[in-house]
Amino acid sequence: MSDFEFPWEYSFPPFFTIQVHEATREKQLEKWVNLIKDYQKHTNSSNLSIGDSGLLFQNQTINRQLPEDGRKIVLERMKKLGLAEPLDKDLSTWEVYWHTIPEWADILYNWAVENAKQNTVCTLFEITNDETQEFYKLDNAVLVKALRHLEKAGRCELINFGDSEGVKFY
DSSP states (O other): OTTOOOOGGGGSGGGGSOOSSHHHHHHHHHHHHHHHHHHHHHHTOOEEETTOOSTTTEETTTTEEOOHHHHHHHHHHHHHTTSEEESSTTSOEEEEOSSOHHHHHHHHHHHHHHTTOBTSEEEHHHHHTOTTSTTTTOOHHHHHHHHHHHHHTTSEEEEEOSSSEEEEEO
């Protein structure tokens, strides 16, 4: 991803070592959370592997990488913020969100209201293929979690058509 613009901290070697001083660590974790959110949004990817030593966790220019234990610390912070969920028991694969599930739910519901989609059925494919929206090509698992959040609030109903899924917004 050559067109992704990494923050200046990404070229600062201590950024790749979890800091021991609490205030410094808090700032560092905040920067890592923002970096991961921005990168995942840029790549339109919801899954992240801890063992992946690609661009995100490794800066080859300065020969530094965030160790796996540091990656877990960052993702645990994201979990506390509602921005990530582990997909396996050993915490090696995570689902990462650039909006929390309630925020995605609000974005989707506002879209439905603004586009007069209330009391009509939309397929999930139809929703995620609106190129003008931030949720364009959003991972289906994330979309369903946001819609289930809306469903619990009585603002929509998920519908199964057999080979596809849809939603009716209220």
